[in-house]
Amino acid sequence: MESISQELLFFSELAKGITAQFGENCEVVIHDWSKPYESTIVAIEHGHVTGRNVGDPGTNLGLEIMRGTSDGDNRHNYVTQTVDGRILRSTSMYVKNNEGTIIGAVCINFDITDLMMAEKTLQSLTASGLQPIRESFVSNVNELLDTLLQETQEIIGRPPALMSKEDKIRLIQLLDQKGAFLIKKSGEKICSYLGISKFTLYNYLEESKSSDDIGGSKE
Template identity: 70%
Template structure:
């Protein structure tokens, strides 16, 4: 398959079929990752689980894959949470064209909040074999996703912007770059405003950080 749109009829039916099989607690999402990242969702069932709809953006995990920081990308049976604290059991599968380029993804998010309330009785059913918790952000606009990535990077740096020196700002920029943040349209402008630096300084820091990375 060279493009998600070439198989849209089948993939849309697949999204509907999976959702029908597992019921209203299972959100199923189809992303066309050749589209601008702020509008990758092309089909979705049970979007009430994360509050998303067709035309909304992908998550931070998709950005990391597009950035090249994940070799395969597929994640099976992992746990994450929505903004309002609901617990999801998720699986994300990525589609590639014949050249090996990522072109789309099919994601399933099953709301297990009510099941986990049963704790000991249902623990073996809800958590058996799950992978370690993964931080994944479900957003309805790409600006919120960028805000989350910036906040996470600042937490890793461990300082407020007012106390950051050059090395701290370089580290924050490098962390954002590794997470694929600069694939988001106008991300550079937002990061410049957040760090109170010019675009020239941003590109200079990115280049300096890149040159400082050890050769593989």
Template identity: 55%
Template sequence: MESVKLELDFLTSMINGIAAQFGDKCEVVLHDLTQNYDSTIVAIKNGHITGRRIGDCGSNLGLEVLRGTVKDGDRYNYLTQTKEGKILRSSSVYIKNSQGETIGAVCMNLDISDFILAENTIKSITMRNNTSEVEEVFVKDVNELLDFLLQECQNEIGKPVTHMSKEEKLKAIQYLDNKGAFLIKKAGDKVCKFFDISKFTLYNYLDDVRTTQKDMLQSKL
């Protein structure tokens, strides 16, 4: 497949079929990942599960795939949770073109909250014993996604930005880069404000961490 846009009718029909099969507790989302990341959703069924709609952004997992941090982004049968506390059993399948470039994704999020309440009697339905815990955040606005990643990088370092040394800030920038944060449009402005650094300093930090990572990868070859 070379373009999500050109195959939109077929892909929309497919997600409609998946949603019909599993009912209104299953959200099915089609992302066009050639678009700006703040508006990747081009089709969605049962958006009430995560509160998203057409024109909203993708999740943090998609950023990692686009950044190249995760080589094989397909994930099956993982558990995640919405901001409202719904427990979801999810699968994400990425679409590539003939050059092997990631151009889209189909994601399924089944709300199993009611099943969890009766887990002792219907454990075979929830399949929790066969799932892995993955932290995925569902947001409508890409700025919320960037806020989440900034908070996560601070948690990774284990101290507030005001107490971070240069080395710790470099580590935090590397974390953000690996998570694909800089694929978000105008992310640099928010990152600079968060770390109280200039754009010149940010670009230097990025050059440093990317060069270091490249050297480390080459040394392992």
């Protein structure tokens, strides 16, 4: 376990209790947002569920909250999927300090893949009220950026080589809303992906912010 703030120390102990109660299929992760986003995980129990370790990054959901494009409300009982196709039932709870600022997160990921295989007899446990949310579990922050690029390209509906200037501005706007520019050196990768210079990237980013101020978000 990395050095952890006093506010989050209790939750690292709570994580041990939760995983002891629910077994090997239950992962509990403690994120400290005072750390760089590429290494926010300061404690993790049963990290084999998502293949992550202490010192690994947060997910795209946390980036959106840090960016301010998501409300920061706790998410309970949602369904997501790991890179290797395992189905998880997840809960993400955000820890606030006395001033109401989010300083970290406690995330529970329960692997229900085997239960889903027995859906007919366990349907009430595995399917009731679950809403799919796209969340990316990665061990490298560059993989998270790759995922964000792929998601935004899917929204635009065409590869970079066929994108117009307006498409690229819209893609940059979406990346910004998802918190991509909070990732170190993300600009270089986005420039390479779109085939544009840093100067053009900054211009497009300013244009996207201007259009968002005038017309509001298109999402």
